[in-house]
Every structure is written in structure tokens, then in C-alpha cells.
Amino acid sequence: MNDILLLKQGEIVLKGLNRRVFEDKLVANVRRRMAHVGKFRVYAAQSTVYVEPLDGEADMDAAFEAAKQIFGFVAVVRAAACPKDPDAIFETARDYLSEDFARARSFKVETKRSDKAFPMTSIELSQHVGGLLAEAFPEVAVDVHEPELTVRVEVREAAAYVHSVPAPGAGGMPVGSCGSAVSMLSGGIDSPVSTWMTAKRGVHIIPVHFFSFPYTSELAKEKVIELARLLAPWCGRMTLEVVPFTHIQEEIRDHCPEEYFTVIMRRFMTRICEKIAVENRCGAIVTGESLGQVASQTMEAMAVTQEPVKIPVLRPLVCMDKREIIEIARKIGTFETSILPYEDCCTVFTPRHPRTKPRLAEVLEAESALDVQGLVEEVVMKKESVPIYR
Ligand code: ATP
Ligand code: MG
Numbered sequence: 001m002n003d004i005l006l007l008k009q010g011e012i013v014l015k016g017l018n019r020r021v022f023e024d025k026l027v028a029n030v031r032r033r034m035a036h037v038g039k040f041r042v043y044a045a046q047s048t049v050y051v052e053p054l055d056g057e058a059d060m061d062a063a064f065e066a067a068k069q070i071f072g073f074v075a076v077v078r079a080a081a082c083p084k085d086p087d088a089i090f091e092t093a094r095d096y097l098s099e100d101f102a103r104a105r106s107f108k109v110e111t112k113r114s115d116k117a118f119p120m121t122s123i124e125l126s127q128h129v130g131g132l133l134a135e136a137f138p139e140v141a142v143d144v145h146e147p148e149l150t151v152r153v154e155v156r157e158a159a160a161y162v163h164s165v166p167a168p169g170a171g172g173m174p175v176g177s178c179g180s181a182v183s184m185l186s187g188g189i190d191s192p193v194s195t196w197m198t199a200k201r202g203v204h205i206i207p208v209h210f211f212s213f214p215y216t217s218e219l220a221k222e223k224v225i226e227l228a229r230l231l232a233p234w235c236g237r238m239t240l241e242v243v244p245f246t247h248i249q250e251e252i253r254d255h256c257p258e259e260y261f262t263v264i265m266r267r268f269m270t271r272i273c274e275k276i277a278v279e280n281r282c283g284a285i286v287t288g289e290s291l292g293q294v295a296s297q298t299m300e301a302m303a304v305t306q307e308p309v310k311i312p313v314l315r316p317l318v319c320m321d322k323r324e325i326i327e328i329a330r331k332i333g334t335f336e337t338s339i340l341p342y343e344d345c346c347t348v349f350t351p352r353h354p355r356t357k358p359r360l361a362e363v364l365e366a367e368s369a370l371d372v373q374g375l376v377e378e379v380v381m382k383k384e385s386v387p388i389y390r
Contacts, residue, residue: 173202190288
């Protein structure tokens, strides 16, 4: 059987002159993701990306699953290709969908015809194929209003395609089409979701993790690597930057007032991320902060946290409830890993009474006890780069 994937382009269809650039990115992303499940011809035509296996070895189940995690498509369809001939289309539908027919009690045929030179209209072709299918499966009734099975026929330039239910695509824009960003990835529930949401808008991600060994264990690092791996089918290949954070935290603990520990620590994180962003030509820093969730996530604390840097700090979760965030975490497959018990660097030396409304002047005064630039440069130099494949 001539099994093929038809990936229906989403928002980029609305792009004007740049459309080619987006489409090329999309095709390149699909090629890369499909490379580990077989040999395919991947090409774009008529707002669709076609994934055609080149031999019998290609794992079409795996290709179909992978396609659902590629940003830029509204729908993902697994179809059978056949010649643009009404009887060939019927035979293909009969054989390819025989299991669907065995389960259904009613069906209809729906035709889309983008090849306007095809000699039959869509309705004529639906009626022709539907009539033959009704004869072939006499126990399945024709029902054009609420059928259990819809046989979809697409007549396109190169061939005709037959399929049943399209799966929803991942939506969004092709990763890499909207620049790059550094994303702060902890081991919690929120930051994998904010990372995913940013990648969904076409952003290539450089995840950064702050690691407080030995206060947080090697296991905490492994957990973040695992989270990054779970994100890779969505975000594509990434390099996780693990920044050793212990020295900075000890310096803050030893030289700054306890109530300011968290906000000063977070200012360091922002500065370090900016430095990594500049080195990698990233346009923004992403965090999983949500307004009011904890003391460091008030508007006042956010203002002080982002004060040292010029590039935008994106907070995709800022107005989301925990419940909504968890729903996405489950959907994208990071939740179960996120809830494994772990220590985050933010829980090391946590003050008993953190300031929820820090005053910048006081923070700057407290920070003046530290060699800020020197510390930032030191840890960026010592960071460990972990390549993340899927
Ligand atoms: P999360 O569930 O993502 O850990 P959280 O609700 O626990 O978030 P905080 O611990 O205050 O919130 O952290 C807020 C954001 O700061 C996180 O979403 C993440 O983007 C970033 N962050 C916190 N700790 C780290 C870390 N160790 N490494 C990298 N980023 C971190
Ligand atoms: Mg956290």
C-alpha cells in the first residue's frame, strides 16, 4: 500500500511574501524529525507537506506520531496515495479503510478537489466512490448527515489520496522561524510548559538550568536533562546549558541580607541568561513565572528581577492558573517527570521571610557587597553544555 503522510500547514498559510522562508523551515524541520524513523521524500505543495516513504523499511507509525509533535501544522493525516482514477480511488478506499468499515455502522464519502482539471466534480466523485463502497460493504449504511465513518478523498496535482480521521496537528509556527530564546528550565511543572509554549511560536530554544551541587543532587540534574529530552520532539535538537550556581548562592548568603536572598539570586539568573543569550544570538529570556504564584512572582519582584538586563523577559504563563498549566504539562508529557521529588536551587537557602515587594535601591545597596560581573563571568565560563536529542 502506498502509505503517505499529509501534513496540513497552519498559520504560515497566512504569511505573505515571507511564506517561502517559513515553508522551507517547516520542510527542513520535518526532514530532520523523520530521519530517525526511515527514508522519506519530504516536499511542500498546495499548503501541505508530503512525507512519502522511499522504501518498505520506513516506520509509518513512528512517522505519524512524530508528525503530531512538529509545530506548524493544523492537521496530520495518514493516507493512501493512488492514481487519479475513480475506480482506483474506490479500490484504495475499500482496502485501506477495510478495518474502519468493519467497525462502522454508517459512512459517507467527502471529496476535496484541488486539481480543477479532474473530469468529475467533487459531488460526482463522492457519489461514484460512495456507491461502490456501499456495494462492497452492504452492512454499512450510507448516512450523509451523521456518519460514523467519513471517507475523505483528496484529488491533488500528483495523485489522489484516501484517508479517514485527520489527527490534530501541534499548531504554532515552525521552530526556528521566529528567532531563538534562552529558556530557564528548572525541574518543576511550570518551566517545561513555558518552554514548550515559546517553541510553539516558532522559537528555537536554548534551555538553561542553574545547578546547585551539592545542595541539589546529581539526580536533580538528570531530571532536568530528562525534561529537556521530553521536550525535544517538540522543540527539536537543543543544547542544554547547565550553569554551576552554588558559588553565587553562597556569596549571596554570606554577604547580603537574608530577606533579599531570593531576589538577588534571581537577578543573577537573569544576567547569566542574558550573557548566554547574547553569545547565541537569542532575542529573549523565557521563564515559567506566573503572577502571584510565590513571593518572587509579584509584579514588583518581576520588575526588580529583570532590571539588570535589556532583552525582553517573556513569561508565557504569567496569567495562567496552576490547573491550566498542569493540563498542558500532561498533554505534552512532562508532568509525570516534573512531579518526581527533587530539590531545586531556589529551595536552597530560602529566606524565612522573603520580600514580596523589594525596593530596587535597597537591592542595589545589598548587591554592592558582591563582585557581580566577576561572578557572572566565572559561572558562564564553567557551564556544561549537554546536547539533547530525542
Ligand atoms: P517551575 O515549576 O518552573 O520550577 P516555580 O513555580 O517553581 O516554577 P520558581 O521556582 O519561583 O517557580 O521559578 C520561577 C521560574 O524561574 C521557573 O519557572 C524557571 O523558569 C526559573 N527557574 C527557577 N529555578 C531554576 C533553575 N534551577 N534553573 C533554571 N531556571 C530556573
Ligand atoms: Mg521551581
